[in-house]
Structures are given as C-alpha cells and as structure tokens.
Amino acid sequence: xxxxxxxxxxxxxxxxxxxxxxxxxxxxxxxxxxxxxxxxxxxxxxxxxxxxxxxxxxxxxxxxxxxxxxxxxxxxxxxxxxxxxxxxxxxxxxxxxxxxxxxxxxxxxxxxxxxxxxxxxxxxxxxxxxxxxxxxxxxxxxxxxxxxxxxxxxxxxxxxxxxxxxxxxxxxxxxxxxxxxxxxxxxxxxxxxxxxxxxxxxxxxxxxxxxxxxxxxxxxxxxxxxxxxxxxxxxxxxxxxxxxxxxxxxxxxxxxxxxxxxxxxxxxxxxxxxxxxxxxxxxxxxxxxxxxxxxxxxxxxxxxxxxxxxxxxxxxxxxxxxxxxxxxxxxxxxxxxxxxxxxxxxxxxxxxxxxx
Amino acid sequence: xxxxxxxxxxxxxxxxxxxxxxxxxxxxxxxxxxxxxxxxxxxxxxxxxxxxxxxxxxxxxxxxxxxxxxxxxxxxxxxxxxxxxxxxxxxxxxxxxxxxxxxxxxxxxxxxxxxxxxxxxxxxxxxxxxxxxxxxxxxxxxxxxxxxxxxxxxxxxxxxxxxxxxxxxxxxxxxxxxxxxxxxxxxxxxxxxxxxxxxxxxxxxxxxxxxxxxxxxxxxxxxxxxxxxxxxxxxxxxxxxxxxxxxxxxxxxxxxxxxxxxxxxxxxxxxxxxxxxxxx
Numbered sequence: 001x002x003x004x005x006x007x008x009x010x011x012x013x014x015x016x017x018x019x020x021x022x023x024x025x026x027x028x029x030x031x032x033x034x035x036x037x038x039x040x041x042x043x044x045x046x047x048x049x050x051x052x053x054x055x056x057x058x059x060x061x062x063x064x065x066x067x068x069x070x071x072x073x074x075x076x077x078x079x080x081x082x083x084x085x086x087x088x089x090x091x092x093x094x095x096x097x098x099x100x101x102x103x104x105x106x107x108x109x110x111x112x113x114x115x116x117x118x119x120x121x122x123x124x125x126x127x128x129x130x131x132x133x134x135x136x137x138x139x140x141x142x143x144x145x146x147x148x149x150x151x152x153x154x155x156x157x158x159x160x161x162x163x164x165x166x167x168x169x170x171x172x173x174x175x176x177x178x179x180x181x182x183x184x185x186x187x188x189x190x191x192x193x194x195x196x197x198x199x200x201x202x203x204x205x206x207x208x209x210x211x212x213x214x215x216x217x218x219x220x221x222x223x224x225x226x227x228x229x230x231x232x233x234x235x236x237x238x239x240x241x242x243x244x245x246x247x248x249x250x251x252x253x254x255x256x257x258x259x260x261x262x263x264x265x266x267x268x269x270x271x272x273x274x275x276x277x278x279x280x281x282x283x284x285x286x287x288x289x290x291x292x293x294x295x296x297x298x299x300x301x302x303x304x305x306x307x308x309x310x311x312x313x314x315x316x317x318x319x320x321x322x323x324x325x326x327x328x329x330x331x332x333x334x335x336x337x338x339x340x341x342x343x344x345x346x347x348x349x350x351x352x353x354x355x356x
Numbered sequence: 357x358x359x360x361x362x363x364x365x366x367x368x369x370x371x372x373x374x375x376x377x378x379x380x381x382x383x384x385x386x387x388x389x390x391x392x393x394x395x396x397x398x399x400x401x402x403x404x405x406x407x408x409x410x411x412x413x414x415x416x417x418x419x420x421x422x423x424x425x426x427x428x429x430x431x432x433x434x435x436x437x438x439x440x441x442x443x444x445x446x447x448x449x450x451x452x453x454x455x456x457x458x459x460x461x462x463x464x465x466x467x468x469x470x471x472x473x474x475x476x477x478x479x480x481x482x483x484x485x486x487x488x489x490x491x492x493x494x495x496x497x498x499x500x501x502x503x504x505x506x507x508x509x510x511x512x513x514x515x516x517x518x519x520x521x522x523x524x525x526x527x528x529x530x531x532x533x534x535x536x537x538x539x540x541x542x543x544x545x546x547x548x549x550x551x552x553x554x555x556x557x558x559x560x561x562x563x564x565x566x567x568x569x570x571x572x573x574x575x576x577x578x579x580x581x582x583x584x585x586x587x588x589x590x591x592x593x594x595x596x597x598x599x600x601x602x603x604x605x606x607x608x609x610x611x612x613x614x615x616x617x618x619x620x621x622x623x624x625x626x627x628x629x630x631x632x633x634x635x636x
Contacts, residue, residue: 051533051537052537053533053536053537072536073533073536073537074536074537074538074539074540074541075539076537077539078537079537079538080533080534080537082530082533082534083530084528084530086528086530086531086533086534087531087534088531088534088535088549088552088553089531089553090552090553090555099535099538099540099548100538100539103538103539103540103544104539144534147534147538148538151538151539157537
C-alpha cells in the first residue's frame with residue numbers, strides 16, 4: 001500500500017522566522033526521495049510538516065489525492081523513523097514493534113504474527129522479549145524501522161535514521177533499508193545531510209537551501225549537472241575559481257589571468273562572459289614540471305602546500321595565488337613542489353559570476 | 357590516609373552531632389517510651405490503649421492520606437500531561453504559572469483559607485448559589501474529612517507536579533512524537549508512553565507527599581474538630597491534655613511504621629535508579 005505524496009507550495013515558520021518558503025514536490029507511489037541540505041535549510045521542518053508535527057502556514061499536503069494538511073499527526077497514517085530511534089524504554093522489542101498494531105485494535109494473534117514477521121525480516125531473531133535498552137545501536141535502528149513498517153504505512157518518513165550509527169554499520173544499513181523499501185514498494189521520504197547517503201539510497205534527490213528547493217533530480221543529474229553554484233558546492237564541487245570566457249561556437253576561450261595561460265575548451269551551451277567555475281578535487285589532475293603540456297584543458301599555476309593519503313590516491317592542497325584548491329592524484333608529490341592544476345572541460349561547472 | 361580520615365571525621369562531626377542530638381536521640385527516646393509505662397517498666401500497655409482508643413483514627417488517617425495521595429497522583433499527572441502534550445501555548449503558560457502557587461503557602465495558612473472557603477456559608481457554596489448551581493438550603497459544610505483531603509491535595513499537588521512536569525520535560529520528545537505518529541491519542545500517549553517513563557519520579561514525589569501529610573497537625577485540627585481524627589491530633593491531645601506520653605509515643609510508633617514503609621519504597625527505587633544509572 002503506497003501512495004502519491006504531493007507537497008504544494010508549503011510554507012512554515014518558527015516564531016517570525018520563515019523556514020519553508022513555498023516548497024512544492026511531487027513524489028510518485030513507491031518512490032524513494034531524499035531531502036538533502038545543510039543544517040537549517042528546512043529539510044527536517046518539511047518532514048515534520050508532512051508528519052503533522054509542524055503546522056503548515058500556507059500551501060497543502062496531499063496523500064493519494066486527499067488533503068491531509070489540517071489533520072493531527074495521529075490521523076495521517078504515516079510512520080516515521082527518528083534520529084534518536086525514539087524507542088520506548090519501558091517496552092520490549094516485541095511491544096515496541098506491536099504498539100502501532102495495538103492502536104489499530106488488532107487481535108493478539110494478529111499482532112504476534114506481524115511482530116514475528118518483522119523480527120524475521122529485520123534479523124532480530126531471538127530479541128523479541130529483550131528490553132530495547134539492552135540492544136546495540138544497529139539493533140535499535142532495526143526495531144525503530146520494524147515499528148514503523150509493522151503498521152503498513154502509506155508513507156515512510158526517515159529522519160536522519162543512520163546518523164547515530166558507526167560508519168561501518170551505516171554502510172550496511174543503507175543498502176538494507178534501500179532493498180527493503182524497494183521490496184515493499186513504499187513511498188519514502190528520507191532526510192539527511194549526508195550527500196553519499198542520499199546518492200546511494202534515493203531515486204531522486206531534493207536539495208534544499210534556505211527554505212526553498214535548489215534542485216530536484218536523479219542522483220547522477222544532481223551530481224553531474226548542478227543547477228546552481230550552491231548545488232555544485234554542496235555536491236562536492238567546492239573548489240571555485242573566477243574566469244573570463246568568450247564563446248565561439250562549440251569552443252570556450254578562457255582569457256589569460258594572473259595564474260592561468262589562455263586555454264580553449266570544447267563546450268556546448270550558452271555560458272559566456274564572467275563566470276565562476278566549480279570543480280571537484282577528483283576531477284582535477286596534477287601536472288608536474290616535465291609532464292607534457294595539457295591540451296584542451298585549463299591549467300592553473302600553483303604550488304603543493306599540503307598532502308594527505310585518504311586511501312587509493314593522494315589528496316593535495318595546491319595554492320594558486322591566494323586561493324587553495326584540493327586536487328587528487330595517484331602520484332606521490334613532495335610538499336613545496338610547483339605544480340599545475342589541470343582542469344578538462346568536463347570537470348568544470350560554470351555559473352554566471354553575478355549569481356555565484 | 358590517617359590525617360585525611362581525621363579531617364573528614366572532623367568535617368562531618370557538626371552535622372552528625374546535630375542529627376544525633378536533634379533527631380536520633382529524641383526518636384530513640386520516644387521509641388523506647390512507647391514500650392514503657394510511667395514508672396519505666398517495659399510493657400505493651402501503650403499499644404493496647406492506642407489500639408482501643410484510636411484504631412478507627414488510624415484507619416481514618418490511612419484513608420485520608422491514601423485518598424489524598426491518589427488524587428494528587430491523578431491531578432499532577434493531568435497537569436504535567438497538559439504541560440507536556442497540550443495544544444494551546446497560552447493555556448500552557450498560564451497553567452505553568454498558576455499551579456505552583458500553593459507551594460508557597462504554609463499548611464496552617466492553607467487550612468485557614470479552606471475554613472473560609474469550605475464552610476456552610478463559605479465562598480465555595482456562596483459561589484455555587486450565586487451561579488444558580490445550588491439552592492442555599494442544599495449548602496453543607498465541607499469542614500470534615502473532605503476538607504482535610506481537599507486541603508492536602510491543594511497543598512501537595514504543586515510539589516508533585518513540579519517533579520512530574522520536570523521529568524516529563526526531560527523525556528526524549530521523539531518518544532512522544534513516535535507514538536503520536538503511529539496513531540496514539542494524547543491520552544494514550546500520556547498513559548502508555550509518558551507516565552511509564554516517569555513512574556519512578558512520580559512514585560518518589562507521592563511518597564514524599566505521603567510522609568509530609570502524615571505529619572501535618574494544623575490541617576486536621578483546624579478543619580475537622582469531630583471524631584474520628586488523624587493520628588497527629590490524637591498525639592497532641594494525649595500530650596497536651598492528658599499528659600500521657602506513653603500512648604502518644606505508641607501512636608508515633610504506628611505512624612512511623614506507616615511512613616517507614618513508604619520510605620522503604622523510596623529507598624528501594626532510589627537504589628534501583630542508581631544501579632540503572634551505572635549500567636546504562
């Protein structure tokens with residue numbers, strides 16, 4: 001049982017502060033949507049508007065075409081998984097999972113059967129009678145998920161459910177939740193500030209910025225074609241440089257600057273004039289003295305000032321003028337060496353300078 | 357180690373001496389006195405007399421304090437529940453501001469107020485008559501056991517509410533949201549999610565209230581002159597009017613047993629809390 005969720009120009013405010021400024025989003029039945037953004041962007045507020053804990057100041061929320069905006073949280077037929085898991089410490093695992101069914105006046109036998117099903121599905125075998133305070137973080141998280149899924153909700157809401165887990169367990173649980181969601185085909189809204197988590201789990205990502213939607217799209221769209229400098233930075237392209245461009249057909253000519261020679265880049269599109277170019281550290285290359293001159297790419301003259309090994313490659317901080325850029329390279333380079341940051345056309349995301 | 361221990365003994369000595377002189381010694385003295393006659397001979401005669409004269413009053417005391425404790429529990433949970441789960445911010449603010457007032461009123465003043473409030477021609481009946489809810493002839497005095505219960509509840513509810521509301525405010529809010537989200541009404545959230553999580557605090561507040569009410573003399577004396585009366589009144593009577601310390605001590609022993617039972621519950625909960633705190 002999954003339903004379409006429509007968020008129609010929803011506004012919300014805390015006191016006098018507008019937290020959501022008319023957010024609209026259409027979520028298809030069975031779709032997994034991640035709300036991604038930094039702290040204070042309004043993603044949790046939007047989730048709490050959907051669940052009914054935060055009153056909507058304007059706009060409407062509809063589930064399966066039915067307007068639920070005025071309904072209290074207990075009438076909305078949704079289930080939420082909380083960041084702190086929010087398990088009831090005075091109840092056992094089975095009682096926690098079965099509580100929603102008790103509220104729905106199911107018989108003891110029905111509740112027991114459904115709880116057993118959830119326990120088996122979430123690999124909590126043998127823990128049914130255990131008090132929830134005796135469980136590990138990963139197990140608690142499963143119980144919270146079981147409690148939400150037991151009532152067979154139309155909409156599943158996940159409020160940063162993985163942020164309290166160890167990094168290693170988190171990776172596993174991501175895939176488990178995703179697989180479960182796909183199997184049950186349940187419409188899911190997932191709030192997170194973790195970009196990778198959103199990319200791995202969601203069918204679509206909604207990036208929120210200061211109470212408005214900055215971009216909506218599939219993970220690869222948002223990653224490869226960020227709609228704004230904000231989205232580019234948020235999706236990891238947080239190296240930024242100002243450039244002066246002039247277009248001739250399918251070529252962009254980059255004007256020479258204090259740290260770059262003139263370059264010609266193959267590029268389709270309408271961008272022209274003064275721009276801010278964003279790039280990811282992994283999309284840039286390092287060119288050392290003696291390397292062949294890069295062709296069809298922009299090269300910035302700089303000096304390696306810091307080196308770190310995160311695993312599989314080296315990450316360098318390269319000073320270009322008074323700026324520093326992060327660049328990944330497989331070679332080991334000494335700190336202090338002069339090097340060029342080489343940026344092929346496909347590594348650069350251009351945005352008009354005045355908007356950046 | 358030696359000198360440090362000497363210093364620490366020296367430091368706690370004043371407090372220890374005070375406790376010994378002002379509490380342990382008189383308590384021991386009256387406990388012993390409960391088992392002696394006027395000549396100092398060991399006897400159970402005091403208890404026999406206490407049983408013959410005051411067994412009804414003992415039951416009356418337990419009934420009044422027990423009923424008051426129960427009502428305090430219901431009202432403090434209701435107030436705390438509204439402060440935690442209520443919808444209207446204005447109502448919550450007003451309630452939060454109002455409920456503490458009786459805390460600052462001494463028992464004797466509370467009793468005095470209740471005399472003018474609960475009497476046959478008291479404010480309460482006059483208000484009912486004025487509002488047309490009752491005829492003047494129907495008016496009756498509440499200055500009996502009901503007056504004592506009303507005063508105890510009015511006076512002690514804020515104390516328990518303060519503890520209960522504090523504990524409720526300290527709960528992980530998402531445990532409440534989770535239940536609401538699954539479809540629980542406010543009342544069910546209060547009874548099934550909130551109260552079970554703060555039950556220890558509630559129990560401690562009620563036990564402390566129970567012990568306090570057991571020891572109040574002014575309220576039963578001022579509100580209810582008739583028999584049966586509370587044990588504190590009986591004790592005062594034995595000492596002041598009859599000069600019978602033996603029976604008064606025996607009654608004291610009985611009320612100490614009752615509060616001791618409550619204190620035992622309190623200590624057991626406190627120890628359990630501590631152990632849970634360590635293993636958590």
